[in-house]
Amino acid sequence: MTTPDFSTLNQGNIVAFIGDIFDRCGDAEYLGEPVTMEQHMLQGATLAERNGLPEDIIVGALLHDIGHFTSEFGTFAMDDTEDRFHEEAGARVLARFFPPVIVDCVRYHVAAKRYLCATRPDYFNRLSEASIHSLHLQGGPMSAEEVQAFERNPNLEKIVQVRYLDEASKDPDMETPDYWHFAPMVQRIVDQTLAADSASATAS
Ligand SMILES: [Fe+2]
DSSP: OOOOOGGGOOTTTHHHHHHHHHHHHTTSBOTTSSSBHHHHHHHHHHHHHHTTOOHHHHHHHHHTTGGGGGGGGTOOOTTOOTTTTHHHHHHHHHTTTSOHHHHHHHHTHHHHHHHHHHHOTTGGGGOOHHHHHHHHHTTSSOOHHHHHHHTTOTTHHHHHHHHHHHHHOOOTTOOOOOHHHHHHHHHHHHHHHHHHHHHHHHHO
16 A cells, blocks of 8 residues: 555545545454444444534544544554554644544543543443453543543533544444545535634734
8 A cells, every 4th residue: 555645635635535544444343343443433423413413523423533544644653553542643634624623522532531431430331341441551540630631621522422422333233324425524624624724824
């Protein structure tokens, strides 16, 4: 596989580029879960859409694990290990095209699990076996200080919503539309984000 040059990605090709990742790599195993990566991310987006949640949550759920595919963006390092800091890698590649709320939903979806385990006793029971296993690797439930710091994030509510969708998206039998159903929504958000960025650049 040739590694694309991330600098060639732009407003006109990023949505198709992500779609191509879904199409070519989506059937990768989602470690320890009975669904593929593609099913997992599409289920989150579909559940959000069916529940009438806002577009930033739908797209946050759709892209929250995109960091598992960062070699597609040319950011892979040889010392990366499976699942290690995929949330940070994903957030970094999305930050050029998506608003801070979506980037935060991606960046903090692992931290949100640690947060919810510390603050909502019923949440732990929702975790799959694989998710409990990775919780331990990720540092276990947050400490009181970590909880306090996490709650300062203005996007906390949406980060938590995406985390609940993440947990709910491991159903081997759920039917979903494919990525291209969501592509116009993804494009709309990219267009809004870049328009807002260029407006603020012009103003400053
Ligand atoms: Fe996930």
